[in-house]
Amino acid sequence: METLLATFGISLILQQLVRSIFSPLNRQVASPEFMSGALEINPIFSITYNRLYILIFALIVFAVLQVILKKTSLGLNVRAVSQNRDMAKCMGIKTEWVDAMTFGLGSGIAGLAGVALSQITNVGPNLGQAYIIDSFMVVVFGGVGNLWGTLVGGFSLGVLNKFLEPATGAVLANIIVLVGIILFIQKRPKGLFPQKGRAAE
Secondary structure, eight states: HHHHHHHHHHHHHHHHHHHHHHSSBBBOOOOOOGGGGEEESSSEEEEEHHHHHHHHHHHHHHHHHHHHHHHSHHHHHHHHHHOOHHHHHHTTOOHHHHHHHHHHHHHHHHHHHHHHHHHTTBSSSSHHHHHHHHHHHHOOOOOOOOOHHHHHHHHHHHHHHHHHHHOOOOOHHHHHHHHHHHHHHHTTTOOOOOOOGGOOO
């Protein structure tokens, strides 16, 4: 919880820095020609190509992140420090260095998310603000510390929200999803995919 609150606070500081140094005005980013148009599945349902490419891009980033966390020494150190910081330090892992590298990796992924979002909205200081609460909900719903939980949670909440919107409206759909997550967390506080073994501690 402290990490989530600190992340939110840092995001507010960064937004104000961007307003002060660059400009508070939005900038439009031109999409490549191959990302224009839409894929029509039927007369009612169609998906724009830019959103489809963003989905594919997100899955590629997810796969690369999985490889980093499972197959590299950095990923091993990150998992060790997150499970038991004191024991990892006793084994000679530089926990401060791992913290810095993890923060850098997370910031890089956030930057890639910003690049993807630039294809569906204008670029400005508040670009990611609308997604912060949704991101926290996805992490808590999927299970903190579980990458697969984040993927499944994000997809399920996004699809549920979009199916509810035509019948209830955007605001009411968000409220229904939020209430559903609250009720779910009451039953399963550790989310869809709780950590097991030593990681659960």
